[in-house]
Amino acid sequence: SSHVFLLPELRLPWTRASAAGPSSLTIGEGGFGKVYKAFTDRQQTVAVKIVEPVRCSDPSKLEMAVEQERRGFEILVRIRHRNIVQFLKTERSAENGFCIFTELIAGCSLLDLMNRLNKPFDEPAVRRFSHQICRALNFLHCEHIVHRDIKCSNIMLTHESVIKLIDFGLAKEIVSAAQGAATYTLGTVHFMAAELLLDDENDRLVYTPKTDVWAFGCTVFEMLERRPP
Structure with missing residues (x-):
């Protein structure tokens, strides 16, 4: 099956493979959904992350989270x-599912690369990668944007040895809101600053450039x- 998405800025119809489509179109999978290769009618190739349908006992919380993520995505x-991966658009799908469209990166994550090599990176490689990661983070923070989930699995390395930050914790807040979490833990525990692990039901966790630097x-x-620390 297929679904047509319309990108308002370019007026392009986007066609994606459904979860029942060819397995060769599945290029990744995480805790919040799968990533597929998608095609446009102009033979462009993009990536689409399809977040599983979210069921929520409090629809107002879900809508609030969706609206907040939508505003962040527009930035x-x-x-x-x-x-930094180029973001293209988002779409709500049936039954509160969520689709995130980005450029398709030819390469693999740093975590996948280490697993293929069956060893960690040497210091020269870590310096090269870290320099590019810092440039991306500095740019984001100057634009008042926080990534919220820096880790090797969210850092891609292209075939041209270019680092690309991906994910940005997108859609995690929506899922957390649907599950009724008092606070939205968007990051990964081993990479989270101590202040983000405080259990305070009255305050929303605040992600800042400092928490990105810690991660x-x-x-x-x-x-x-x-391995994580």
């Missing part, structure tokens, strides 16, 4: 940086040791 669509330090450790 991401406008940014352009060599070391980056943990990511450097992961690259050198092939």
Whole structure:
């Protein structure tokens, strides 16, 4: 089956493979959904992350989370940086599912690469990768954007050895809201700053550039040791 998505800025119909489509179109999978290769009518190839349908006992919380992520995504669509994946659009799908369209990156994540090599990276490689990651984070923070989930599995390396930050914790807040979480834990525990782990039901967790920097330090450790700190 297929579904047509319309990109307002370019007026292009987008066609994606459904979960029942050819397995060769599945290019990734995470805790919040699968990533597929998608095609446009102009023979462009993009990636689409399809977040599983979300069921929520409090629809108002879900709508609030969706609206907040939508506003954040509108900012991401406008940014352009060599070391950051290009975001294209989002779409709500049937039964509260969520689709995120980005450029298709020819390469693999740093985590996948370490697993293929069956060893951590050497120090020269870590320096090269870290330099590019820092450039991307500096750009984001100057634009008042926080990534929220820096780790090796969210950092792609292209076939031209270019680092690309991906994911940005998108859709995790929507799922957390649907599950009725008092606070939205968007990051990954081993990479989260201590202040994000405080159990305070009255306050929303605040992600800042400092929490990204902490996660980056943990990511450097992961690259050198092939395990989280």
